[in-house]
Amino acid sequence: MKGQLALCLDEYVPRIDAFLKELEFADPLGLRLATPLNEAMHYSVDAGGKRLRPILTIMAYRLLADDWQRALPVAAAYELVHTYSLIHDDLPAMDDDDLRRGRPTNHRVYGEAMAILAGDALLTEAFRLLADEVEADPGTVIKLVSGLSRAAGRDGMVGGQAIDILSQGESGQKKIDQQSELLEVLHRRKTGAMITGSLLAGVDLAQGDVSLRARLTEFGAVIGLAFQVADDILDEVGEEESLGKDIGSDRELGKLTFVSLFGLDQARQKLAELHRQAVLLLEPLGEKGLGLKALADYIVERDR
Amino acid sequence: MKGQLALCLDEYVPRIDAFLKELEFADPLGLRLATPLNEAMHYSVDAGGKRLRPILTIMAYRLLADDWQRALPVAAAYELVHTYSLIHDDLPAMDDDDLRRGRPTNHRVYGEAMAILAGDALLTEAFRLLADEVEADPGTVIKLVSGLSRAAGRDGMVGGQAIDILSQGESGQKKIDQQSELLEVLHRRKTGAMITGSLLAGVDLAQGDVSLRARLTEFGAVIGLAFQVADDILDEVGEEESLGKDIGSDRELGKLTFVSLFGLDQARQKLAELHRQAVLLLEPLGEKGLGLKALADYIVERDR
Numbered sequence: 001m002k003g004q005l006a007l008c009l010d011e012y013v014p015r016i017d018a019f020l021k022e023l024e025f026a027d028p029l030g031l032r033l034a035t036p037l038n039e040a041m042h043y044s045v046d047a048g049g050k051r052l053r054p055i056l057t058i059m060a061y062r063l064l065a066d067d068w069q070r071a072l073p074v075a076a077a078y079e080l081v082h083t084y085s086l087i088h089d090d091l092p093a094m095d096d097d098d099l100r101r102g103r104p105t106n107h108r109v110y111g112e113a114m115a116i117l118a119g120d121a122l123l124t125e126a127f128r129l130l131a132d133e134v135e136a137d138p139g140t141v142i143k144l145v146s147g148l149s150r151a152a153g154r155d156g157m158v159g160g161q162a163i164d165i166l167s168q169g170e171s172g173q174k175k176i177d178q179q180s181e182l183l184e185v186l187h188r189r190k191t192g193a194m195i196t197g198s199l200l201a202g203v204d205l206a207q208g209d210v211s212l213r214a215r216l217t218e219f220g221a222v223i224g225l226a227f228q229v230a231d232d233i234l235d236e237v238g239e240e241e242s243l244g245k246d247i248g249s250d251r252e253l254g255k256l257t258f259v260s261l262f263g264l265d266q267a268r269q270k271l272a273e274l275h276r277q278a279v280l281l282l283e284p285l286g287e288k289g290l291g292l293k294a295l296a297d298y299i300v301e302r303d304r
Numbered sequence: 305m306k307g308q309l310a311l312c313l314d315e316y317v318p319r320i321d322a323f324l325k326e327l328e329f330a331d332p333l334g335l336r337l338a339t340p341l342n343e344a345m346h347y348s349v350d351a352g353g354k355r356l357r358p359i360l361t362i363m364a365y366r367l368l369a370d371d372w373q374r375a376l377p378v379a380a381a382y383e384l385v386h387t388y389s390l391i392h393d394d395l396p397a398m399d400d401d402d403l404r405r406g407r408p409t410n411h412r413v414y415g416e417a418m419a420i421l422a423g424d425a426l427l428t429e430a431f432r433l434l435a436d437e438v439e440a441d442p443g444t445v446i447k448l449v450s451g452l453s454r455a456a457g458r459d460g461m462v463g464g465q466a467i468d469i470l471s472q473g474e475s476g477q478k479k480i481d482q483q484s485e486l487l488e489v490l491h492r493r494k495t496g497a498m499i500t501g502s503l504l505a506g507v508d509l510a511q512g513d514v515s516l517r518a519r520l521t522e523f524g525a526v527i528g529l530a531f532q533v534a535d536d537i538l539d540e541v542g543e544e545e546s547l548g549k550d551i552g553s554d555r556e557l558g559k560l561t562f563v564s565l566f567g568l569d570q571a572r573q574k575l576a577e578l579h580r581q582a583v584l585l586l587e588p589l590g591e592k593g594l595g596l597k598a599l600a601d602y603i604v605e606r607d608r
Contacts, residue, residue, distance in 0.1 A: 128454060
């Protein structure tokens, strides 16, 4: 299974990276003063990372069609939105992180004002990519714009981030089952919405039907949650070097996490159960689902 | 002419305000914790303000069609983007303003983290409005998404804001004509792009032709600049109470403005010249252009 994933990643990731690197954030007038914004945008976009969301878009697209490079602008739009969210999340007013992917965070290099603007510009640019650079009929493009705005917005990623901030410090006042519910809702939005959104974007671009949409919606919810449980475990036990960010920062912030709530052992059990569900959901897809299966395996086994 | 404008505003503004107020930022699951994000979004959207951009969209639409209420979701999208930009501009890392439209700024009420997220959510919501709530053929909707992303993004509003921040403190090192050019490029993006964008959105929704697009592109550039020159003059001489923000704050920040560069008298001359150009551009539109003409008059004469 690892081999399957490695093959996929070798095929997709260099193309995703290249597509992102070649995005022209540069000022068309060549105005010197605009360059730092362009630089700040590319600094975070080119920083690498797992490229999980674009890979999901491409894998979902490939369930139905072979010309996966057509999915690149859509995949890139999801990665731009994910990147902007990291830049804003790292700001002093939010998580106040100094390190991201092993490098100084955006605001540490370009200053807070430019980091806020770079994030704003990346979010806006994602919608420009969808409108201007996706080869598809207009109805499909609108579906993609709608899907991204819902995944990223008030009921999706940003809504989840708001719940995250608001729930800090509140956890002690609640019963465990309430906290558990809160934690799931939080992550279904904060991480899950964009993971599901990136899968559905691939399905929509390839004109997938309602039943595949429903299946991947469920699959996205499950691996999104698994991803977060794994993240919480890694924050507790991972190695700072391979993770590229401060270890134990969640605990320091007093954040509600799956580990703080259930302990390490139960968190690991939950992760295994989510993995089992994900694999079950893929079974009817047969051979074609092996890429997504390998990704689900990776989410459980990753060490960064 | 004042009468003409008053009539238009009496017709449009209450409907714009109502449309914005009724936007459901509320969490569909009724989750208590999400409410502050919803509140923070509406706090700034419902704060009123001039509604200049939505009025421009509606006026431009009305050059070609009568059923102007069809333009409301498009007009609202531009107002949401404008509102988010004010929230982010007011942040401590940016202009650090405490007052906006006579009320405490968003971050003063909801905290910096929530203000950043409310801005992010409003920007995202603007694209959802275009994708989900505009009644038009799909090709037109895509044109609107593309137009908004360009007006708001790295080569438009955000790009202008970046130049603004980067140019602070640099002005003393440049010759006057360089500074003047910088100032025009800055404002053509920071304010002009969204003003032109909101006009073109109205034209595009009403299926206007290339020549009307070109005319309103020029008109938008001229009144956008006029708006900024007027703003700089008001920042110098306006009354804090009617303006609803701190007076002289530009000067305190050492900002490059039309007043700091040319002095009050020449800035006023420039404003009059821009007004003359705007009126000339509208002449061929005859009676139909009177609404926009009244708006150009207002921009020159306003005291807040």
